[in-house]
Amino acid sequence: MTMMTPYLAGVRTPSSAPIRLAILTLLASIGAAQAQSASDPASPAAATPPAAVDNGRIAEVVVTATKRSTSLQRTPIAVTALSAATLADNHVQTMLDVVALVPGFQATAQGDHGVTTMTLRGIGNDSAKTEYADPEVASFVDNVYSPRAEGATALLFDVEGIEVLRGPQGTLWGRNSTVGAVNIQTVKPELNSRSGYLEGGIGDYNRLGARGAVNVPLSETAALRFAVVHERHDGYVDYQKFPGVPADQQRAAYLASGGDPAAFRLINPNNFVSGGDKYSAQDQSAARLSLLWQITPTLRWNVAYEKFIDRGTPSANLMQTPRPGQKHYSTLSDSAPWINRDSHNVRSRLSWDISPDMALQYVAGWSKYSGDMRFDQDGGTLVPTSINSPGIFQEHTTVDSNYKSHSHELLLQSVGVRTVDWQVGAYYGNEKNDIRFDIAGMKGTEDGSVNWQGSFIQPDQTVDTSAVFGQATWNITDQWHLTGGVRYTHDKRVHIGGRGYTWAYDASVPQLPLNPNIDPRDPANGYQEGVPNDGRYSDNKATGLVRLNYDIDRNNMVYASVSTGYKSGGVQDRGLPYQPETLTNYELGSKSTFLDGALRINNALFFMDFKDFQFNSPVSFSDGSRGLAIENADGAEVYGLETEIAARIAKDGRLTIALAVLDTKLGRLVAGSNDYALPPCTVDTRIATCLDVTGNKLPHAPKFSTTVQYQHTFRLGDGSTVVPRITARYEDDVNLSVFDLGPEDRQKAYASADIGLRYSKDKWWVDAFVRNVSDKKIKTSAFNGFGPWLAQYKPPRTVGINTGFDF
Numbered sequence: 131m132t133m134m135t136p137y138l139a140g141v142r143t144p145s146s147a148p149i150r151l152a153i154l155t156l157l158a159s160i161g162a163a164q165a166q167s168a169s170d171p172a173s174p175a176a177a178t179p180p181a182a183v184d185n186g187r188i189a190e191v192v193v194t195a196t197k198r199s200t201s202l203q204r205t206p207i208a209v210t211a212l213s214a215a216t217l218a219d220n221h222v223q224t225m226l227d228v229v230a231l232v233p234g235f236q237a238t239a240q241g242d243h244g245v246t247t248m249t250l251r252g253i254g255n256d257s258a259k260t261e262y263a264d265p266e267v268a269s270f271v272d273n274v275y276s277p278r279a280e281g282a283t284a285l286l287f288d289v290e291g292i293e294v295l296r297g298p299q300g301t302l303w304g305r306n307s308t309v310g311a312v313n314i315q316t317v318k319p320e321l322n323s324r325s326g327y328l329e330g331g332i333g334d335y336n337r338l339g340a341r342g343a344v345n346v347p348l349s350e351t352a353a354l355r356f357a358v359v360h361e362r363h364d365g366y367v368d369y370q371k372f373p374g375v376p377a378d379q380q381r382a383a384y385l386a387s388g389g390d391p392a393a394f395r396l397i398n399p400n401n402f403v404s405g406g407d408k409y410s411a412q413d414q415s416a417a418r419l420s421l422l423w424q425i426t427p428t429l430r431w432n433v434a435y436e437k438f439i440d441r442g443t444p445s446a447n448l449m450q451t452p453r454p455g456q457k458h459y460s461t462l463s464d465s466a467p468w469i470n471r472d473s474h475n476v477r478s479r480l481s482w483d484i485s486p487d488m489a490l491q492y493v494a495g496w497s498k499y500s501g502d503m504r505f506d507q508d509g510g511t512l513v514p515t516s517i518n519s520p521g522i523f524q525e526h527t528t529v530d531s532n533y534k535s536h537s538h539e540l541l542l543q544s545v546g547v548r549t550v551d552w553q554v555g556a557y558y559g560n561e562k563n564d565i566r567f568d569i570a571g572m573k574g575t576e577d578g579s580v581n582w583q584g585s586f587i588q589p590d591q592t593v594d595t596s597a598v599f600g601q602a603t604w605n606i607t608d609q610w611h612l613t614g615g616v617r618y619t620h621d622k623r624v625h626i627g628g629r630g631y632t633w634a635y636d637a638s639v640p641q642l643p644l645n646p647n648i649d650p651r652d653p654a655n656g657y658q659e660g661v662p663n664d665g666r667y668s669d670n671k672a673t674g675l676v677r678l679n680y681d682i683d684r685n686n687m688v689y690a691s692v693s694t695g696y697k698s699g700g701v702q703d704r705g706l707p708y709q710p711e712t713l714t715n716y717e718l719g720s721k722s723t724f725l726d727g728a729l730r731i732n733n734a735l736f737f738m739d740f741k742d743f744q745f746n747s748p749v750s751f752s753d754g755s756r757g758l759a760i761e762n763a764d765g766a767e768v769y770g771l772e773t774e775i776a777a778r779i780a781k782d783g784r785l786t787i788a789l790a791v792l793d794t795k796l797g798r799l800v801a802g803s804n805d806y807a808l809p810p811c812t813v814d815t816r817i818a819t820c821l822d823v824t825g826n827k828l829p830h831a832p833k834f835s836t837t838v839q840y841q842h843t844f845r846l847g848d849g850s851t852v853v854p855r856i857t858a859r860y861e862d863d864v865n866l867s868v869f870d871l872g873p874e875d876r877q878k879a880y881a882s883a884d885i886g887l888r889y890s891k892d893k894w895w896v897d898a899f900v901r902n903v904s905d906k907k908i909k910t911s912a913f914n915g916f917g918p919w920l921a922q923y924k925p926p927r928t929v930g931i932n933t934g935f936d937f
Contacts, residue, residue, distance in 0.1 A: 186778060187778070193211050195295050195313075198543070198553075206689035208295070210293070213291050217286070217292065220857060220884070221899055223285060224246065224285060229248075233774060234252070234296065235248070235249070235250055236249040236250075236254070238830070238910040248267040249830040250296060251768055251770055251790075252770070252794040252831030253309040254830060266310075268299070268303060268307035268310075269312050269314070271313075272434070273313065274477045275304070275495070276497070277305075277306075277535050277559075284414070284438055286314065287341055287359035288418060289316055292313070293313045294311075296734065297736065297738075298694055299695070300675075300696055301599055301615035302553075302615065305559060306697050308697045308712075316357075321350070321353050321422065327937065328937075329341055329342065329934025330932065331930055331932035332930065333928060334929050335364045335366065337362070338362050340358075341359040342358060343355060343356065343358075351423065351425070356417070356418070359415065359417075361413075361414050361415075362414070362442075363411065365407060365410045365411035365443055366409070367448065367461055368408065369408065369460065370456055370461060370462040371402070372397070372399045375516075384518050387520075389516070395517055397514060398575075401577070409444065409467050409506075411442045413440070413441040414442060416439070418436040428483040433476070436475040437473070438475075440469050444505045446467075447508075448920060448922070449461075453513070459923075461506070464523055465504060465506035470501055471503070472499070473498065473499040474499075475496070475498075478492075478495070479491065479494075488542065489542075491543075493538075493541070494539075495535075497533075498534050499531075499534075500533075505526045507569070509916065509920045516578075518574040522571060522573060522581055524571045524572075524916070525571075526568070527567065527644075529646045531563075531564070531565040533561065533562070533563045535559065536559070537559035537560075539556070539557045540557075541553060542554050542555065550603065550605070551602065551605070552600070552601070553601055554600040555599050558594075558595070558596045559593075560595075562592050564591065565587075565588050567585075567586055568585045569583055570644040571583040572641075576643045579641050583643070584630055584650075585650040587631070587651075590628075591626075593698075594622040595619060597617055597618060597620070601675065602615070608681070609681045609682075611678070611679050611680075612677075612678050613676070614676050615674060617674070618670065618672050619671050619696065619698075623668075623700045624666050625666075627664065629659055629663065630663070630755065631651060631657040631660065632658060632660060632756065633656060633657060634656055636656045660755050660757070661705075661755070663701070663702075664705050673695060675692070677689060677691035677693075678691075686721070686723070688719065688721075690717070691715075691717045693717075694712060694713065694715070695713040696713075702760040703757035703759070710742065716739075729775070731774075733772065734772045736771075737769050738769075740767070743762065743763040744761075744762060749817045750818040750819070751817060751818070756804065761800075761801065764824075767795045770792045771790070772789070774789075783843075784839075785839070786838075787839075788837045789834070789836035790834070790836075792833055793833065795825060795826075796823060796826045798824045800824075801821060804819075804915055805913040807915065809821065827865050828865070829866055830865075830866070831864065831865070834860075834862045835860065835862065838857070838859075839855065839857045840856055851888075851891075852889050853887070853890070856883060858883045859881065861877075861881075863876055863877065863878045863879045866910070866912045874919040874921075875914075882904060883904065885899065885900050886898065894933075895933065896933040897932045898930070901928045901929075902925065902927045905927040908924040909922070910923065910924060
């Protein structure tokens with residue numbers, strides 16, 4: 131093969147043609163992505179870069195978005211890469227902290243399951259959680275797919291970098307990367323290095339944090355790394371006291387509700403939570419043990435075991451308009467919250483340099499997750515005046531949930547600079563889930579009569595997916611590059627034995643709130659079996675990529691691409707099938723470096739045609755039963771522009787800007803949901819209430835959003851430094867559901883800021899910070915299924931200080 135002459139990284143030639151300057155000025159508004167640091171986990175050298183000389187340029191960034199180590203500015207993909215330093219400066223602990231750093235990225239933590247759902251470029255699904263559905267944004271840790279966000283990506287620690295790939299990534303990254311993928315790279319062991327770090331921190335809400343890592347050489351060819359983290363703080367939400375109601379008023383209200391006079395009892399104020407763990411508390415710990423074994427000069431193995439423990443509490447549903455005299459962050463709760471989650475993960479990567487021209491990688495992963503939790507769904511919306519009225523006691527309890535998965539990927543790829551760069555691979559993944567979750571529903575209080583309650587038991591749900599894929603880049607000349615790729619995927623889903631058990635309104639059975647000690651499968655307990663959920667689904671799909679990129683010079687590149695994404699269909703409640711969803715993304719991009727390397731501007735202009743969007747929601751069926759319905763919308767259209775800018779201001783200033791412009795439109799969809807007060811459904815006779823949302827904006831897709839960060843290094847005479855920084859974010863108003871039911875169902879436009887100050891000397895540092903300085907109340911979800919509007923919110927203002935040292 132003819133060998134191509136590569137560009138030398140960092141070498142710049144003067145721009146001489148006025149027409150080229152005009153083209154670059156135009157393309158600065160239509161291109162791809164920017165980053166701050168990442169490295170190839172397969173390369174031992176990448177883990178210990180040589181000391182950089184400060185030449186006034188922005189440091190070169192290496193990404194693995196194409197499953198190769200490439201310079202960010204030479205990678206024709208919209209990708210944001212966040213370095214360990216950037217993550218530390220922004221006190222990133224979870225994916226919720228990452229979103230502000232990436233254009234067009236949104237994430238919410240839903241309290242009823244305590245998991246994170248992600249939206250990218252306006253595409254996502256708040257119901258894609260637990261056993262409900264798969265996400266549109268795929269999560270990977272060290273290239274291993276993490277099917278459930280409540281497991282591997284729950285707490286980020288000892289992370290080398292995070293890459294967020296925007297747009298369909300189905301060819302190389304595969305399953306459920308319909309609109310993007312997030313790849314988290316952990317820090318790997320280093321040969322012949324005895325090093326580490328230790329840090330701790332405190333803050334308001336009794337925050338206490340500690341983390342550290344140590345690298346230990348075992349021999350000339352092997353090394354271990356051990357990393358730990360613990361983060362805790364009290365909940366943000368206080369408990370309200372039951373205000374008390376005179377006995378005669380309680381009796382009158384009870385009789386007016388139709389209660390049996392012989393069964394009258396006074397409200398028990400002890401049924402309302404007054405102490406213990408508050409909602410939105412964090413209590414998470416994790417540990418990871420990693421091994422690097424350089425078996426031979428050409429064969430190396432990275433393997434890691436990770437354990438994660440969560441004993442915090444879920445987020446609370448809060449009244450958008452608090453009752454008079456009550457604080458915003460407070461709730462009249464009759465359900466004490468808890469989360470018990472444990473996950474185990476093993477990730478392995480075996481890399482073999484077969485020859486100077488070819489390499490083989492085998493990436494495998496295994497994970498096990500188990501957990502239970504309880505959550506107050508009704509949010510204390512109405513103060514009861516008797517045990518039976520008004521309002522409702524509704525409690526969600528995940529009695530038991532278990533998820534096991536394993537995956538295997540074999541990747542063979544060319545190495546070095548060639549006329550055709552290629553890679554081919556095969557993938558297999560399996561997931562097995564089981565869950566029981568209960569919804570207890572009583573009129574008024576937990577001592578009232580049954581309103582509606584049900585237990586949903588899914589003992590055996592399995593997913594099998596297999597795929598083969600290939601991608602090649604033809605380096606036509608030193609400047610023109612044509613890439614094509616295709617992936618063929620086969621998916622199989624099986625649901626066996628799934629049932630919903632609902633209250634049968636048998637007057638002979640005592641009316642008690644459903645709890646884990648009640649077996650709903652026993653008719654003597656007053657429950658009836660619903661329609662079976664048994665079903666099977668099998669389908670296959672080919673997805674692909676065509677991309678042409680042109681290197682204008684060593685500092686400027688443009689590209690155009692068409693790519694497709696795919697998410698499998700499956701089986702929903704009642705054994706009914708739902709169809710797969712597909713997405714076609716058309717994108718123009720540019721990546722440019724100016725001012726002798728001191729300024730980078732990367733942009734992406736895109737149009738996405740989304741077909742058969744899977745909308746998930748809890749509904750009441752026309753026969754009176756309840757369950758989850760998954761509908762396929764005709765589709766959605768999304769137009770957008772993303773821009774990322776990184777600049778050095780003089781020698782010691784660092785400025786980054788990320789912005790996104792979005793315009794979304796939902797295709798034909800008649801949607802139902804018990805979470806919202808909707809009119810009776812006359813279009814779809816299967817469900818009780820619904821609304822035609824055709825043409826509405828997609829939720830969590832602001833028309834404009836931007837994050838601006840600036841930090842400046844002040845160098846003191848004793849060799850120490852002081853670095854103040856500010857991160858400011860602005861976001862237009864945004865819908866919180868597809869229904870768009872007015873201002874309560876939206877988050878209005880807002881601006882917020884985080885500030886920090888870091889002092890460093892030698893290997894010791896101390897860092898103080900304030901997050902959400904103006905204490906903005908920022909909604910992430912909203913609903914009115916219980917009457918008054920409720921919402922979940924981002925955290926209020928928090929203050930903290932961390933300190934640590936390297937050794």
